[in-house]
């Protein structure tokens with residue numbers, strides 16, 4: 001897309017996502033401080049908070065905080081375990097709502113995405129109109145609250161969505177002067193890529209707001225940070241951010257990963273999470289009519305060592321049944337230390353555009369029909385509508401069928 005053409009970009013972010021889903025599922029929790037994450041075990045628990053309701057935030061509780069600290073700050077809080085399966089199902093429906101308004105949706109995580117709605121104006125109205133329609137759909141269909149920023153670039157849209165949470169809608173004027181005026185009074189720490197060290201240095205240069213960063217001579221910035229960082233900060237501070245919204249279907253790889261609330265020693269639990277991630281990934285692949293040949297599994301241990309293993313299959317795959325056996329084999333090969341696990345992820349790449357006739361002929365047509373039916377059920381009723389018990393054990397007869405040639409038990413070649 002022409003970087004100088006005016007664009008309308010939305011950043012949509014669900015409010016206190018996991019906690020809001022829990023409250024929705026148990027209305028008696030409404031208005032109470034709800035904290036989702038690791039078990040606090042009376043203040044001795046390890047692990048972190050994954051999400052805190054706005055009521056809990058009033059006590060100073062926030063996500064990524066050690067759960068023992070959350071317990072001390074808010075002992076009357078309702079502490080709940082994370083239910084990823086539920087959140088992933090809600091996430092899939094949330095993304096499907098966004099995709100009604102444009103096919104240019106770039107998910108950033110389970111509960112937030114960028115949308116480029118520049119081309120949607122004729123059908124759906126301007127940015128603010130689309131934002132209100134999304135908020136209304138999320139509220140009526142998922143009973144969740146979303147905050148949305150509308151701006152001519154990603155950076156400003158992301159900041160705008162955060163300014164009036166929860167339930168906020170902030171529209172940044174589309175002209176360049178409007179973006180600059182919007183950014184100018186905000187603290188310099190809001191600039192992307194500015195950590196505590198960079199922020200301290202900016203303060204030393206006399207720049208506490210984004211407007212003051214923009215006003216610094218570029219030579220001063222370059223002297224302090226080097227050319228690349230200086231040019232990046234200078235451009236962002238002036239609202240210059242030409243990065244395009246990159247829809248998943250146009251990406252070179254598609255992946256899902258999960259960080260556990262507490263490092264997990266139990267390999268069965270890691271395996272169950274891998275299954276959930278593979279199912280979610282396969283659903284996204286089919287939605288985008290993509291199929292990939294290379295499967296990559298990533299594992300991060302408690303001591304922050306990250307190992308990834310990849311394997312390339314002879315044919316492109318897009319179903320859980322076809323991806324899972326190889327993913328499990330790769331997981332075993334990643335997992336040599338027996339350390340507790342912090343993060344597990346799976347990705348597919350090396351996409352082949354599905355060629356209907358050829359594609360169907362060498363695949364299990366029944367398996368695809370089943371997968372489509374499951375997708376449709378999930379979209380209507382959520383993941384709980386479809387049992388995956390069979391997948392957790394070895395595959396029973398009839399569910400693996402013709403997927404065999406596409407899913408060898410052993411990876412064929414490894415790029416490690």
Ligand SMILES: [Mg+2]
Nearest residue numbers: 013014015111
């Ligand atoms: Mg959020």
